[in-house]
Amino acid sequence: MATSSNSSPTDLIRMTGVEKRLGRQKILRGVDLNIREGENMVIIGRSGGGKSVLLKHILGLMRPDAGQIWFRDKDLAQLSEEAMVPLRKETGMLFQNGALFDSLTVGENVAFPLREHGDNLDEKHIQSEVSRALKIVDLPNQEQKWPSELSGGMRKRVALARAAIAKPALMLYDEPTSGLDPVVADSINKLMVRLGAELNMTSVIVTHDMISAREVGDRIAMLYEGRIYCVDVPDVVLGSQDPVVKRFVNGISDASDAIF
Amino acid sequence: MIRYAQQLGFRFMGMLKVAGQIVFLLQDIVRCLFRYRIRGALLIRQIDFIGAKSVPVIIITGGFIGAVFAAQCEFQFRALGMSSAVGPVVAIAMCRELGPVLCALMIAGRVGSAMAAELATMKITEQIDALRALAVYPTEYLIVPRFLATLITLPILVGLAILCGIGAGYYVAVHVLNVPGVYYWNNTVKYTHDRDIWIGLVKGFFFGLIIILVGCNKGLTSAQGAEGVGLATTEAVVDAFIIVLIANFFFTFLLNSIL
Numbered sequence: 001m002a003t004s005s006n007s008s009p010t011d012l013i014r015m016t017g018v019e020k021r022l023g024r025q026k027i028l029r030g031v032d033l034n035i036r037e038g039e040n041m042v043i044i045g046r047s048g049g050g051k052s053v054l055l056k057h058i059l060g061l062m063r064p065d066a067g068q069i070w071f072r073d074k075d076l077a078q079l080s081e082e083a084m085v086p087l088r089k090e091t092g093m094l095f096q097n098g099a100l101f102d103s104l105t106v107g108e109n110v111a112f113p114l115r116e117h118g119d120n121l122d123e124k125h126i127q128s129e130v131s132r133a134l135k136i137v138d139l140p141n142q143e144q145k146w147p148s149e150l151s152g153g154m155r156k157r158v159a160l161a162r163a164a165i166a167k168p169a170l171m172l173y174d175e176p177t178s179g180l181d182p183v184v185a186d187s188i189n190k191l192m193v194r195l196g197a198e199l200n201m202t203s204v205i206v207t208h209d210m211i212s213a214r215e216v217g218d219r220i221a222m223l224y225e226g227r228i229y230c231v232d233v234p235d236v237v238l239g240s241q242d243p244v245v246k247r248f249v250n251g252i253s254d255a256s257d258a259i260f
Numbered sequence: 261m262i263r264y265a266q267q268l269g270f271r272f273m274g275m276l277k278v279a280g281q282i283v284f285l286l287q288d289i290v291r292c293l294f295r296y297r298i299r300g301a302l303l304i305r306q307i308d309f310i311g312a313k314s315v316p317v318i319i320i321t322g323g324f325i326g327a328v329f330a331a332q333c334e335f336q337f338r339a340l341g342m343s344s345a346v347g348p349v350v351a352i353a354m355c356r357e358l359g360p361v362l363c364a365l366m367i368a369g370r371v372g373s374a375m376a377a378e379l380a381t382m383k384i385t386e387q388i389d390a391l392r393a394l395a396v397y398p399t400e401y402l403i404v405p406r407f408l409a410t411l412i413t414l415p416i417l418v419g420l421a422i423l424c425g426i427g428a429g430y431y432v433a434v435h436v437l438n439v440p441g442v443y444y445w446n447n448t449v450k451y452t453h454d455r456d457i458w459i460g461l462v463k464g465f466f467f468g469l470i471i472i473l474v475g476c477n478k479g480l481t482s483a484q485g486a487e488g489v490g491l492a493t494t495e496a497v498v499d500a501f502i503i504v505l506i507a508n509f510f511f512t513f514l515l516n517s518i519l
Binding site: 059085095096100116 | 381382385386387389390391392393395
């Protein structure tokens with residue numbers, strides 16, 4: 001299927017021929033994808049298809065077996081863990097289940113990036129930033145709560161506040177609306193769009209949620225059998241007549257999908 | 261026969277792999293000690309968890325072992341008319357062997373398992389990845405404070421266990437079994453030397469090293485899922501027990517010839 005992923009000077013991320021094997025299974029089989037500065041790129045694909053793995057490659061949490069991942073002019077595959085630090089300071093990631101630190105309160109979790117990398121910010125400023133970030137995610141005055149006291153949706157919103165508080169240039173979202181009711185999912189979608197616009201961030205969103213993909217994405221890329229099968233604007237991808245895309249978008253299984 | 265040899269080979273390779281992981285972990289910790297500032301607040305929190313919160317367990321363990329050992333010695337020595345020798349025997353045994361080994365076993369059970377479980381849980385809930393995503397190196401943030409806290413507190417806890425053992429031994433021998441107190445104490449002071457205490461403290465330091473490295477390595481390399489966390493916790497305790505007991509044999513000969 002035709003794609004619109006040709007390299008351009010405004011690309012923040014460029015992936016070429018990215019391959020990854022986990023155990024005996026080859027998850028990524030040559031992913032080529034460019035993500036432009038300031039856009040919201042949605043990556044869709046089957047469960048276990050390597051979407052989260054791809055996201056972790058963009059952040060350098062995983063290294064490709066082959067291929068290159070360029071963050072501006074830096075090849076992530078060649079960088080050491082320490083050389084990755086400046087790039088990670090420019091990046092925020094919302095993990096699938098929030099990944100809040102159990103041993104820290106909500107306030108301490110959200111303040112974490114500022115305390116670590118905030119260059120001697122005074123405590124008053126940190127507290128006001130934390131309050132502001134929690135207000136943005138509709139969780140005001142929750143600083144003293146522990147992550148274990150929060151619902152799934154609240155944890156995701158706190159994690160979003162933590163990821164965005166340092167105003168990163170790139171935000172990565174790993175299934176931000178999975179396991180949430182439609183109302184909370186909609187509020188997360190709106191929040192992602194708002195944050196992207198307010199902070200002029202580039203966002204990469206991995207999701208199964210077609211409503212979310214349409215609402216949030218400037219472009220949608222479909223990962224299929226370890227490769228990018230198509231990339232285009234939401235109307236084109238979601239309205240595609242290509243049997244593979246159509247089947248996924250409309251959630252239609254066939255004999256090859258049979259579990260039993 | 262071939263199958264048995266194969267299994268043996270796999271086990272040996274597995275042990276070598278774990279040994280390699282532990283060496284790399286130690287190398288990484290040492291690198292972090294020089295590369296990053298030490299996080300005082302986290303270090304104090306770990307000293308509180310590993311040291312202060314272990315004090316009751318160590319007092320009970322050291323005290324009762326010293327008391328029982330003194331009673332058994334007195335029962336045997338009484339027939340030989342050597343009851344006043346119970347003091348130095350208890351003191352030397354507590355300093356050189358019972359204090360450090362029992363203290364290490366208790367800390368491995370209480371702290372080594374907790375570390376493995378905590379780190380394994382952080383791993384499967386992506387908290388360690390989250391740390392890396394937030395540009396914080398996990399070894400520096402999670403492992404170094406635990407490492408330093410264990411190395412600082414273990415010799416102190418061993419000292420406490422030794423003191424409690426000697427004190428409880430004295431109480432049982434003198435006040436329960438009527439050994440003359442002056443002879444008991446004079447003989448204890450006369451035949452217990454600084455080197456006996458040093459041997460115990462040095463052993464405590466190295467046992468702490470074993471416990472922290474085994475516990476953290478098990479946590480960081482655990483398999484996914486609840487089963488992985490359970491297995492990491494169990495293995496952290498069992499492996500630390502075995503390594504401490506075997507290492508103790510070699511330390512006994514080595515330290516005896518050095519100190």
